[in-house]
Amino acid sequence: MSAIAPRPAIVTDFSLVTGLSQSRTPLQRRISAMAGMYADQGAAQRLAQEDVLVYEFFDMGVPDSPGEVAYGTSITYPGKVGDEYFMTKGHFHSVLDTAEIYYCLRGRGLLMMENPEGDVQWEELTPGKGVYVPGRYAHRSINTSPDEPLITFFAFPGHAGHDYGTIESKGFRKIVVERDGAPLVVDNPQWAQ
């Protein structure tokens, strides 16, 4: 008789209010880890001196194979680099045609998306709103609130992987800046074809 090994359930905890988990260690990204991604390089270098925490997220430790569902919470803090709002690095999935769902728990922001063919889309994130990022679209969370963290729950296929290189070298086509006290999506002056 062939035996299929039992697998233990994965149990985690996270707060839908703060986005924080007591049992998992967050992955944190400070400004120094992404200073080159902001349009105002002078402002980025100044903030890098204090090495401000821009965002953190909890990866729940699911195996990275097909059939699994990777999930967690992500907290992007309020702040700006010059007039550009704090944001995540953003990435394509290594397995390009894999999707992701974001559900906004708290705060206010934008989910910026673009595919390799140059289609750009963005959606506002407000509590209770879910945004389904289709496969092939790079994605980045941007906090446009002056004082509240942007907290999301996310889930994607376990084998999707993260491709940071493309965005690190080219950037997103659009960035989000504050103009007259409100967020505005503008062309990224640093975008490299």
Ligand SMILES: O=P(O)(O)OC[C@H]1O[C@H](O)[C@H](O)[C@@H](O)[C@@H]1O
């Ligand atoms: O991976 P980054 O672009 O740095 O963003 C941080 C995290 O944000 C999201 O919540 C994603 O779903 C995670 O997969 C991601 O790793």
Ligand SMILES: [Fe+2]
């Ligand atoms: Fe992703």
